[in-house]
């Protein structure tokens with residue numbers, strides 16, 4: 001079920017750089033990323049933080065140089081849809097909800113200004 005949630009919006013491509021790490025949720029991405037700033041290779045530890053208007057932003061940091069990355073953002077409506085995807089009783093309903101969810105997720109702004 002956790003894997004299902006992680007893939008709720010789009011399957012993350014094999015990450016080679018933090019900017020390529022994309023997911024709709026979960027706290028951790030399997031696989032490694034290379035920091036755009038210092039080229040350190042690391043496993044991104046995603047955390048979700050409130051965006052101030054009811055949604056969340058998925059972020060992680062380079063453990064070496066502490067540069068911050070933004071993997072995705074989900075607005076308030078998207079969070080509600082994500083919960084409903086998790087509780088969907090049928091595949092058909094789940095697909096329907098996922099299609100709606102896509103419009104509420106912004107992917108990969110990547111490396112944030114230092």
Ligand SMILES: [Zn+2]
Nearest residue numbers: 035038062065
């Ligand atoms: Zn770095």
